[in-house]
Amino acid sequence: MVCMSSAPTALTSTSAPALQAVFWDMDGTLVDTEPYWIAAEYELVESYGGTWSEEQAHQLVGQALTYSASVLQQAGVEMESQEIIDWLITRVAARARESMPWRPGARELLASLHEAGARSALVTMSHRPLAEAIVEALPEGQMEFIVSGDMVTRGKPDPEAYHLAFETMGADHQQRSGEQLTRSRCIAIEDSVPGTAAAAASGMVTVAVPHFTELPESDQWHLLPTLAGLDARQLEELLADPVPAAQR
Structure with missing residues (x-):
């Protein structure tokens, strides 16, 4: 956990309680990073000979990665759930470090x-x-x-x-x-x-x-x-x- 350095007096307002x-x-x-996730999903599915679409990708936006992994398995990815998650995270993190969007x-x-x-x-x-x-x-x-x-x-x-x-x-x-x-x-x-x-x-x-x-x-x-x-x-x-x- 990263500790927050000291900061000025907290917000106060005459019309609203202070934001904590x-x-x-x-x-x-x-x-x-969503374009990075989608690109990684396309790459992974196509590497197994499957097909992927923007509609499928958008259905995974905001979902838990375990759910996303199960959908990718249904699309033909022959990997265990955690393997899929690790593969995607590695690709997306590498791209984010190159260019933080x-x-x-x-x-x-x-x-x-x-x-x-x-x-x-x-x-x-x-x-x-x-x-x-x-x-x-x-x-x-x-x-x-x-x-x-x-x-x-x-x-x-x-x-x-x-x-x-x-x-x-x-x-x-x-x-x-x-x-x-x-x-x-x-x-x-x-x-x-x-x-x-x-x-x-x-x-x-x-x-x-x-x-x-x-x-x-x-x-x-x-x-x-x-x-x-x-x-x-x-x-x-x-x-x-x-x-x-x-x-x-």
Whole structure:
């Protein structure tokens, strides 16, 4: 776990409670690695003489890697599930290290949150090796820790990963800030249907920024076209009009 360096006084607002933390999805939200995943899927399936399509690839966006592996097996890939996962992660991580495809506004928002004293953590269905490559490319302390797909038993759309991330951050939040971590003062940012459903079901205020897949308007999340131009103060304002939190 990477410890966050000291930061200025936490966000406060006359119209909204202070934003305590932001939990970030990775693929499609923080970085645009989906083209890397899709290219790797095509390569793997075709190496076994099978066929793959954009429609099939888009159905895997935001899903747990174990599920994706099972779909690739059905497409003709004659490998064990973990072998498929390791193969894909190795290809995607190598391409990300060569060229990190940041999503518009993501790095700027992370920096703004860090400066304002709001904590950040990564909640991804990708496994740790790829997530670590992404976090290592960020300034130290901006992303405190990672909850990855290999740390949970149920992937998104199940909210288990978000519950784990919240509990991990909550373990030392009172010691660090003098107050308990509260779900209504935390924001989860997602881009996919499974991810947005998981975030909303966790009880956190959810921000949906569609990328590869369209997301419908809903009273369970705030739908934004982009993170570009968004800073910590503007993000905090969404807490003043929270959407109904799902029941655990």
